[in-house]
Amino acid sequence: MLKKLVLTLSLVSILFLNLLSQSKIKGYVFDAETDKPLPGTNVYIENLKLGSATDQNGYFEINNVPAGKINVVASFVGYEKQKKQIDLSPGEEINLNFYLKPTALPSQTIVVTALIASERESPVVFSNLDKQQIKDFYTTQDVPILLSELPSVLSYSWSGNGIGYNYLNIRGFDQRRISVLVNGIPQNDPEDHGVYWLDMPDLLASSNAVQIQRGAGSAFYGPPAIGGSVNIITSNFSLEPKISLFTGYGSYNTKKHSIAINSGLIANRYSLYSRLSYIATDGYREKSWAKFPSYFFSAIRYDDNMTTQINLYGGPFEDHLVYRGIPKEWVKDKTKRRANLNYMDVTTRDDEIENFSQPHYELLHEWRFGENLTLNNTLFYIRGVGFWDMDASWGDTVYFRLSKPYAEKFNFAIPSENPGEAIARYFIDLNQYGWLPRLTLKHQNGELTIGAEFRIHRGFHWGKIVWAQNLPKGLPSDYRFYEYKGAKDIISFYIHEFWRLKQNLRLMASLQFVYNRYRVYDEKEFYDYDTGKWVSNEFSVPYYFLNPKIGISYDLTQNINIFGSFSITNREPSRRDLYDASDGHWYPWGKRPNFEVKPDGTFDFTKPLVKPERLFDLELGAGYFSDDYKFTANFYYMDFRNELVKSGQLNIFGDPIIGNAERTRHLGVELTAEIKNLLINGLEFTGNATISRNRIVKHGEYVWKNPYTGESYSTPQRISLDGKKIAGFPDYIGSARVSYRNYGFLISLLGKYVGEFYTDNFNLVPSNNVARKDRKVDAYTVFDLTIAYRFEKILGLKNIELKLQVNNLFNALYAGSGVGDDFYPGAERNYFVSIGFDL
Known part of the structure; x- marks a missing residue:
């Protein structure tokens, strides 16, 4: 009987000491620009299978976290991932608040690799048309008409008013010698090298950005670029319905x-x-x-x-x-x-x-x-x-x-x-x-x-x-x-x-x-x-x-x-x-x-x-x-x-x-x-x-x-x-x-x-x-x-x-x-x- 009592007390003591050594992390996740809570954010301990998702108020709670130095990560689609390093003592409870910065949805970066040039980094001559510029100046005109204000770009229309058969020149080279891509996918007709913009009506309404690279060899897919390349990235996803x-x-x-x-x-x-x-x-x-x-x-x-x-x-x-x-x-x-x-x-x-x-x-x-x-x-x-x-x-x-x-x-x-x-x-x-x-x-x-x-x-x-x-x-x-x-x-x-x-x-x-x-x-x-x-x-x-x-x-x-x-x-x-x-x-x-x-x-x-x-x-x-x-x-x-x-x-x-x-x-x-x-x-x-x-x-x-x-x-x-x-x-x-x-x-x-x-x-x-x-x-x-x-x-x-x-x-x-x-x-x-x- 005494042995059973000693064993029971030992197990209880071990369990109690183990509980004392476990710590808790709780807190909130907010949008850094609006201060609104971000429900559904993943908050987890790096390299451990411990984590939680925030509720409708942006609140999270992670229990039974082992003591020691750990990294706590908050991740939400469309926002920059944020990491915080803390040193937990046994039984300690810590409050953490994360403020995540909005960023582009991942879909907008799928094609952003060697195809896309960046300022002061790439030794490439290029011009961008961003989402705001498209929103400001696009209504009905085809892609060549909107791009015609960019450097060395000329466009013209068979119908005269920019809807229908429209043509794009870069440095004077016609579009048969311009590599045109949508999401990195070649659009030049393989047989005649032409680009028929009227086959993609209202494409700019669903586009996030356009980049024109001028000069030779500026594209790795499609026909080799002579006058330059045009890469249109389509993406109009939003965080809110x-x-x-x-x-x-x-x-x-x-x-x-x-x-x-x-x-x-x-x-x-x-x-x-x-x-x-x-x-x-x-x-x-x-x-x-x-x-x-x-x-x-x-x-x-x-x-x-x-x-x-x-x-x-x-x-x-x-x-x-x-x-x-x-x-x-x-x-x-x-x-x-x-x-x-x-x-x-x-x-x-x-x-x-x-x-x-x-x-x-x-x-x-x-x-x-x-x-x-x-x-x-x-x-x-x-x-x-x-x-x-x-x-x-x-x-x-x-x-x-x-x-x-x-x-x-x-x-x-x-x-x-x-x-x-x-x-x-x-x-x-x-x-x-x-x-x-x-x-x-x-x-x-x-x-x-x-x-x-x-x-x-x-x-x-x-x-x-x-x-x-x-x-x-x-x-x-x-x-x-x-x-x-x-x-x-x-x-x-x-x-x-x-x-x-x-x-x-x-x-x-x-x-x-x-x-x-x-x-x-x-x-x-x-x-x-x-x-x-x-x-x-x-x-x-x-x-x-x-x-x-x-x-x-x-x-x-x-x-x-x-x-x-x-x-x-x-x-x-x-x-x-x-x-x-x-x-x-x-x-x-x-x-x-x-x-x-x-x-x-x-x-x-x-x-x-x-x-x-x-x-x-x-x-x-x-x-x-x-x-x-x-x-x-x-x-x-x-x-x-x-x-x-x-x-x-x-x-x-x-x-x-x-x-x-x-x-x-x-x-x-x-x-x-x-x-x-x-x-x-x-x-x-x-x-x-x-x-x-x-x-x-x-x-x-x-x-x-x-x-x-x-x-x-x-x-x-x-x-x-x-x-x-x-x-x-x-x-x-x-x-x-x-x-x-x-x-x-x-x-x-x-x-x-x-x-x-x-x-x-x-x-x-x-x-x-x-x-x-x-x-x-x-x-x-x-x-x-x-x-x-x-x-x-x-x-x-x-x-x-x-x-x-x-x-x-x-x-x-x-x-x-x-x-x-x-x-x-x-x-x-x-x-x-x-x-x-x-x-």
Whole structure:
């Protein structure tokens, strides 16, 4: 009995002493900016399986904490993690209060690695458009229009008012040589390298930031960047649930309605975002209407060591075709400049329409193995399907494959006359799959990134007659006058190192290996009149490139940074440059495959005539940075071999025809300035200017007729273009914005200047050619005004914003761009008024 009593007392004593040695930690977690409690915050002891979540009042309590030195951590999605070290005595109870600072949600940083440059760190020339700027100045205009105020950026619109087909140039390079990415995913069409912004309507409404990097080698995914890269980051998650509504109306019957729903943070782990929009316009030019319904859905899951995000966006649109430019003499004529005609057209048909849809499916995943090692994987699928109906009244029986050989082969009547007035349908069905893995290792003095790109593209193309005045009897309703499949396989690997040699000295080096392979196959047979045989083209053309880049950044003082970089970039021509199978190769004046011709008259598909372009790019820059001032200057020297330049001609679809120039050179100076609180609080100034020289060093074109003298030749003669200005490249471009903000009020005036540039490489103006052709886009200046006022809360609504935009304030009559004899006019003065608010 005594033994049992002693044992019991011993156990009780041990338990009592153990309880005395256990300690307690309790307290609250607040938002550092609002002092509001943060329910659901994870508070835990580092390296121990002890923790708790805060209640609705932000209160937490952790019991049975062992004595000693420990780290207490408070973590909440969307806030900076906070850590406190304490020394607990046995049985002690400690009160701790945490004040967490809000930060970007993890979803907004998934793609922020080697793709995104940072100020005073990366030896890269770049400009940012942040979320607030997008909110302030975006309403309905497509991405190129909003980006046009950034340094060295030029945009223009086929419809004139910035909705529909819009185009972006950086340093004069068109968007086929700009790498465009959304969340790090390439958007350039693999076959023709084009970027079709109207396939992503209202994308900026769901975007968090845009970064433009200028110069070569500025992107590791997609086609190698020549003029630069554009990376759009979409993310509109919020910590609090809300419903956002927007509606607006403006000139040319332009309207926009949208609703966005944000779930807020669910169970401290999930968030959902969705948007539905509708943008429609009659267009500035005649018969340039467009209708753009669009959707964007995004879901995200946050875990302790990983983030997973799914995006789905797109919109099935329809529009009237507006691909023709107007004659130069109509640009200043108010009665003619709105015409949807070029110098050869008499009228524009109502049935030239387009229908297309391109949904994007994205899976973004980030896995953090610790503080120093992160694995990112991006999977995506892009499906594009649709058609455009074009006036093809110029086509004869040979173009439409209705002539005798086809009639006999496909068993329909031999036509006795040409189709006459006709509408042709051009159809495409595109499928693109991709995987973009990336491993990032943070080491003692920097960061190493290793990544890869695997993409597969398959395209199906065909054309048929929708309607014609004269069609042969027995012609099948689904008869296709061309049909083929195009493919591209893309594999690339890269390694990128960012190394801090010293606190004020940083080195960047990267190397990219690229493999591309074009294929054309399953082309419908056509009759070769020269050989009398039925033939079809099929080929496979591979390209292998190695693209290195090195750069250095150095802080001279706390406010002054200098940098320099050198890169070599190679880029393949587009598949259309090799062979545009839909442009009528079988037609006597059609575009032949760009390959060497064998002695027997067939093509040697192992020897393409159009070559990859090769660029040597040197960038040198400096900047002064402070809280209220920022000034930068950058010099670039871009030396090309085989640059792909415009010939001054368009194909049947309105796209420029290009070819290699043996050697060209671009050099320039880019200046930027940002001043906050200029003279008075709330007054801001931003501006930039580019002065450049873009010249052909060695190049010539073969012509049958001398454009300067009018002399005709019996055989094509080469005319030297050495020293000529390169078509499409203005030597001067700049913009300036002055804004005033105060108590929710914003007024901002933007001025943009674009210097003159030529529409062909002959540099034709009335004084130097016998035909008196004027192929020069005149310099122009336009001003845009934005006035907005925000109410925090009124009548139960939150964040109400009223906005008025007046574009081309002083009603300038100008052409934004041109190719050959086709000029694309910008809209006259126009407005858009809108209201947006949250529920």
